[in-house]
Amino acid sequence: MAVLVGVGGVALTLVLGAPGWVTGLVVSGTLLLLAGSVVGATLSYGAWRYIVGRDGLELRHGVIVRHVSLIPYHRIQQIDVRRGVIERSLGLSTLVLRTAAATSDATIPGLSEATAAPLRIELLGHAGVSDAV
Amino acid sequence: MPSEIPPGLPPELPGLPGSGDAFGTAGPERTPPMSVAPALIVAAGGVLLAVVSQAFGGGATGIALAGGFLLLVGVSRVVAWAVRRYELTDREIKVTAGVLERTSSVVPYQRVQQVDLHATLLQRLVGLVTVRVGTAGGSEGAQVNIDALNPRQAEHVRTLILYRRDLARAVPGTPTPGARRAAAETFSGPVAAAESDEAVPALTLSAGRLALAGATGSSIWLGIVVLLGAVFAALDTLGTDGTDIAGAVSTFSALALVLLGIGLLVTLPLLGAGYAVLTYGGYRLRVTPEHVRAEYGLLSQRRLTLPRQRVQLVTVDDNPVRRRLGMASVTVQSATVASGDTSRSSRLMVPLLTKEETDWLVLAAVGLVVPAVELRPPAARGRAIRRRLWPPLAIGAAAVAGGALTGAGWPLLVGFAVAALVLAALAVPWGAAYYRRGGYAVTDSGVTLASGVLAHRAWHVPIARVQSAAARQSPFQARRDLATFSLDVAGASPAPHLRDLGEQLSRTLTHDVPLASAPGSSPD
Numbered sequence: 001m002a003v004l005v006g007v008g009g010v011a012l013t014l015v016l017g018a019p020g021w022v023t024g025l026v027v028s029g030t031l032l033l034l035a036g037s038v039v040g041a042t043l044s045y046g047a048w049r050y051i052v053g054r055d056g057l058e059l060r061h062g063v064i065v066r067h068v069s070l071i072p073y074h075r076i077q078q079i080d081v082r083r084g085v086i087e088r089s090l091g092l093s094t095l096v097l098r099t100a101a102a103t104s105d106a107t108i109p110g111l112s113e114a115t116a117a118p119l120r121i122e123l124l125g126h127a128g129v130s131d132a133v
Numbered sequence: 134m135p136s137e138i139p140p141g142l143p144p145e146l147p148g149l150p151g152s153g154d155a156f157g158t159a160g161p162e163r164t165p166p167m168s169v170a171p172a173l174i175v176a177a178g179g180v181l182l183a184v185v186s187q188a189f190g191g192g193a194t195g196i197a198l199a200g201g202f203l204l205l206v207g208v209s210r211v212v213a214w215a216v217r218r219y220e221l222t223d224r225e226i227k228v229t230a231g232v233l234e235r236t237s238s239v240v241p242y243q244r245v246q247q248v249d250l251h252a253t254l255l256q257r258l259v260g261l262v263t264v265r266v267g268t269a270g271g272s273e274g275a276q277v278n279i280d281a282l283n284p285r286q287a288e289h290v291r292t293l294i295l296y297r298r299d300l301a302r303a304v305p306g307t308p309t310p311g312a313r314r315a316a317a318e319t320f321s322g323p324v325a326a327a328e329s330d331e332a333v334p335a336l337t338l339s340a341g342r343l344a345l346a347g348a349t350g351s352s353i354w355l356g357i358v359v360l361l362g363a364v365f366a367a368l369d370t371l372g373t374d375g376t377d378i379a380g381a382v383s384t385f386s387a388l389a390l391v392l393l394g395i396g397l398l399v400t401l402p403l404l405g406a407g408y409a410v411l412t413y414g415g416y417r418l419r420v421t422p423e424h425v426r427a428e429y430g431l432l433s434q435r436r437l438t439l440p441r442q443r444v445q446l447v448t449v450d451d452n453p454v455r456r457r458l459g460m461a462s463v464t465v466q467s468a469t470v471a472s473g474d475t476s477r478s479s480r481l482m483v484p485l486l487t488k489e490e491t492d493w494l495v496l497a498a499v500g501l502v503v504p505a506v507e508l509r510p511p512a513a514r515g516r517a518i519r520r521r522l523w524p525p526l527a528i529g530a531a532a533v534a535g536g537a538l539t540g541a542g543w544p545l546l547v548g549f550a551v552a553a554l555v556l557a558a559l560a561v562p563w564g565a566a567y568y569r570r571g572g573y574a575v576t577d578s579g580v581t582l583a584s585g586v587l588a589h590r591a592w593h594v595p596i597a598r599v600q601s602a603a604a605r606q607s608p609f610q611a612r613r614d615l616a617t618f619s620l621d622v623a624g625a626s627p628a629p630h631l632r633d634l635g636e637q638l639s640r641t642l643t644h645d646v647p648l649a650s651a652p653g654s655s656p657d
Contacts, residue, residue: 055648066611068640069603072647100269100468101600101621103628 006030050108052122057097059108071106073126075099081116095120161218161229168281169214170259176207219279221293224301226266228277238277243301244268246443246467248291250436252281257434262287266294267469269623276469291438298440299423336490338416338483346462346484347409348402349454354587355401363394413484420497425465427481437481443467444498445598445624449491449591456589460485465498468623499595501579506572506591512613513571513633518564519609522557529553573618573631580620580646582631592629598622599650604639611636618642 009026043063051058056072078098087093093116097106111119182200189196217230226240247267256262261281268276282290338346366387414431425444428436445468451461465481486494492503532549563586571584580599583591599620606616610633618639619630634642 055651058644062605064608066606067603068605068643069601070643070647071601072651074651075600075647099600099621100623101625101628102623103619103626104601104621105603106601 003034006033045110057106057123059106067105069105071097071099071104073123076123076127079120079123079127081120097123161220161227163218164214164280164282167259167283168261169211171255171261172207172210172214174255175210176204179203179207221290226277226294228279240266240268240277241301242294242297245294245298246469247437247439248294249438250287250291252434254432256281260284264290267467269468295424295438295440333419333421335417335419338413338485340410340414342485343409343413343416344406347405347407349452349458350405350409357398359397360394363390366390409484416484418483420494425481425498427483439465439467439481441498445622446595446629447495447498447593449593451589452587459488461491462486463491463494465494466624495593499579499593501593501595503593504574504576504581506574506581506583508572509568509633510615510635513615514565514568516610516613516615516633517567518561521560521564525553525556525560571631573634575642582629584631594620594622594629596646596649599647602643602647604643606636620646
């Protein structure tokens with residue numbers, strides 16, 4: 001994303017014929033942004049945990065704002081595996097769990113396909129004990 | 134020999150002559166021809182407008198267009214009626230509709246969350262009632278309408294749906310007619326018949342109470358905002374210097390503005406009161422062993438029925454004025470989320486109840502004794518104040534700096550600074566009030582979360598209804614060992630939540646509350 005913004009910015013300054021220092025500013029800004037997003041992504045990856053517990057799935061994530069959520073297995077209504085274009089090219093999947101409440105936060109991004117498929121089966125096995133809403 | 138109880142038919146409910154058989158409908162059926170009457174009235178109105186425009190010598194193009202539009206709407210509704218079929222089979226409700234795009238909705242009785250009867254003013258004139266069947270889920274498809282039946286048919290259909298729902302749930306996994314018959318014979322609970330519900334005494338809200346509800350609702354805040362705006366505008370008008378004549382004129386117009394503001398402050402609550410009386414007139418609330426039922430409306434009439442087992446949570450809303458009067462409005466929610474405006478929403482809202490009535494309704498609807506809430510840890514008070522202190526200071530400083538850089542005049546800069554300081558000074562009492570008015574209570578059977586200063590809300594959630602839970606912690610909260618706790622409940626949006634709970638407590642609750650919602654794990 002940072003790369004796209006940076007390349008766009010540089011192209012724009014060249015097309016508009018802006019002075020050299022502006023182009024320099026844009027380039028250095030892009031590099032800073034790039035470094036920031038690499039560090040941010042690394043930290044956020046490092047902070048992500050999902051714990052397949054005895055009675056429920058616990059998710060912990062977030063670097064600056066930290067989230068902890070717990071989804072009991074008996075509340076799982078539906079499990080989706082989502083793969084975007086970029087994720088597909090990297091062999092990654094996002095597991096999306098749904099409960100009867102629309103507000104439940106239950107998405108595990110960036111799982112390798114080798115992890116996602118068995119995890120989905122395992123969670124499905126735990127789910128469906130009760131379907132009462 | 135007494136006649137055998139037919140499958141899925143309440144004993145008290147005789148078959149309805151002229152509409153299928155006693156079990157529902159014989160097959161896919163149209164709603165009675167009378168239900169096109171409102172559409173015909175609309176179409177006739179269109180024709181009338183077109184004629185009026187002709188009477189003006191064809192000069193009134195706008196009126197002609199409006200007439201044509203109404204005619205089109207009326208005709209399309211008639212066509213929609215002609216192709217729409219509903220069916221109540223032994224197991225499910227089927228509604229098929231649509232000319233170009235055919236939609237077929239099937240709702241198994243077991244999945245019904247709530248059944249509402251709704252009649253608009255036009256429908257009431259010709260004696261019609263729409264039956265709305267709500268299922269769980271947030272989308273448009275979560276609702277099926279039978280549009281429209283005569284009142285007797287509608288009552289019959291509602292009773293039948295609710296009864297079959299109870300039967301299907303009483304003996305889960307036995308959909309065969311034989312097993313159903315056995316269930317009907319052994320079914321000991323009170324049946325969902327309209328007659329038995331009528332025997333339960335109703336809580337009625339007087340017109341005076343409804344007017345009070347309307348007058349103390351959101352219109353008050355609108356009025357105050359308008360008045361403040363008028364006062365500021367008046368001060369602004371006074372501030373402009375000029376000759377004596379201009380001064381007199383400006384004083385006069387300032388006075389007029391303030392008078393206008395005061396007038397609105399009086400009329401807006403009056404309008405609110407009138408609206409509430411029209412919308413909720415004749416409010417009757419009943420909690421029977423099976424259902425929570427509300428009926429109301431002077432113009433457009435509604436009857437909402439929520440099976441008690443389907444109630445997800447109860448929210449209690451008040452504001453400083455209502456709190457002085459010891460009153461609040463209460464909403465009983467099922468998992469059905471009706472999108473759109475409140476007049477069409479399927480939420481069962483009671484406009485204004487006393488403290489005792491509120492306690493009774495919470496106990497009756499979700500089985501929770503309204504607890505005394507506990508205050509959050511003392512650090513939450515400081516957090517509440519700082520959360521309201523820094524934004525005005527930061528924005529004010531940015532505005533002053535920006536103004537100075539762009540060469541704005543001194544009066545403007547001083548204005549920015551004063552506004553920021555005033556807002557910052559307000560942060561202290563406001564934050565303290567936010568701390569004082571918020572709290573939580575956790576028992577074996579339920580969780581209560583309450584917060585808000587002007588619009589104060591308390592959520593009463595039975596633990597058995599919790600889907601999942603979450604704790605969120607910002608860096609500022611982390612420094613004081615605080616966190617925001619939220620519960621996910623079907624049909625509740627936004628999720629019930631409380632800011633600045635103790636970190637340890639919100640972690641524990643996030644883990645324990647959703648797990649305690651498992652069928653076997655709760656004590657009751």
